[in-house]
Amino acid sequence: MAENNTAQTPPKKGKLKLIITVVVITLLAIGLSVAGTLWFLKDDGASAVDESSSEPAAPEFQPSIYSDIQKPLRTTVKAQGRQRYAQIYLSFEAKDPAALAGAEKHMPLILNQLNMLLGSTDFVELQAPEGRLALSNKMLEAVNQMLEQEGEPAIARVLFRNFVVQ
Known part of the structure; x- marks a missing residue:
């Protein structure tokens, strides 16, 4: 094999x-x-x-609600020997819709007070950003004081949509 x-x-x-x-x-x-x-x-x-x-x-986040004032505030402001004008378009900010409804209800009173406040402001103050911020704070205090007198809730801020001085 x-x-x-x-x-x-x-x-x-x-x-x-x-x-x-x-x-x-x-x-x-x-x-x-x-x-x-x-x-x-x-x-x-x-x-x-x-x-x-x-x-x-x-607390839960609540978005702000805004209300625009359609007519601008127009008035003369204090200046050194010259007549100056200011025109401001405003908006109100609030968290509570009842505050904006109250502001809308008492708008003639609010506009009168804000016009007087703007007219008593010095022109030089309105030219500086700090002066505008101070004016916004004064306006907020005035609006909230009027709303408190009328038994309405307070708003959060007064906002300037357009601000012109000349």
């Missing part, structure tokens, strides 16, 4: 097994990193909830 002298070669392990192993290890690493991230975020969120539940709840 003839002998088989050729050495038997072991069967080749395919690259398929290597590729599957690498894919499984990669998926396992990705899964563990996602799980770890979620675990850390879950702990931070739970502690934030615990901290916020022990503190009193903050």
